[in-house]
Amino acid sequence: MNLNTVNGQTLEVSEVAFGREFNEALIHQVVLSFLSNGKQGTKAQKTRADVRGGGKKPWKQKGSGRARAGTRSSPIWRSGGVTFAAKPHVSEQKVNRKMYRAAMASILSELVRQERLVVVDSISIEEPKTKQFKAWLAANSLEGKVFVVQEEITENVYLGARNLVNVALSDVLALDPVTLVNADKVVVEVAALRKIEEMFS
Structure with a gap:
């Protein structure tokens, strides 16, 4: 299957990672597991x-x-x-690797279907300033909750976005299902997209 970048470039991507059927029950299970495992359990x-x-x-x-x-x-x-x-109690819920990968691929595929996945060549911010990052968001018509995914978070992007309440940042290895599901737009750099494709195919 093909994905188009903001610049009009066409990318061929794996259908396993970005063309999977929506599995609501599996996604629900993985999201619950993620939230449960994030609890400290020391109350x-x-x-x-x-x-x-x-x-x-x-x-x-x-x-x-x-x-x-x-x-x-x-x-x-x-x-x-x-x-x-x-x-105090442990509320850990285990999900095996195969289920987790399938759920993440299902979420990504649904983002593609709903046109919430935005692919960019790279996020170019010349200076680490919030004003510049906001201008970049506006130039790409990105509103609401924006989740930015880079292969590795660059310093300028981190410093430019950290004061914005509606923007979340992540590198590829720290992707989580909850932020993906909650985001209005998920912005992914091409390099990060290839890494994600490799992880969830």
Whole structure:
């Protein structure tokens, strides 16, 4: 199959990487796995058993006129434990390499079908300035959430784009399914495209 660059050049690319059928279930599984594996899993709170104190009964069961109480660590007391306390846990979801590659190829293919994949020869920014990078985006009619993929991120592009909230940068090896799915436009340099084709074919 063929892809056209912004400059009108026609590139022949692998149909396995850029012409695959859309597999929503597989993409969903891979995206969930990516998000789950990104969690730190160290959130922790104290239950009534973990908080300090609470050993002695605060007052006798009957006769005081107050509500009965067995421990100061009860969740309904101030400085008591948390009722359903969070505990550290690993939420890792494994996806094998074949499934991951198939999902990434499916995402890339859908980007091509929806004309959200923009191929450029190279991103030429003379100086590391946000103004210049914004001008480059405007010149190529790139609006909304823009995901820029280079074979290796150049210093001028990194420094020019880092203050822009709607622009994300990545090299080929750090591609992730979530950013690809969320982007309105994915800008890929030709050198990066060839590397992606090699990875997911």
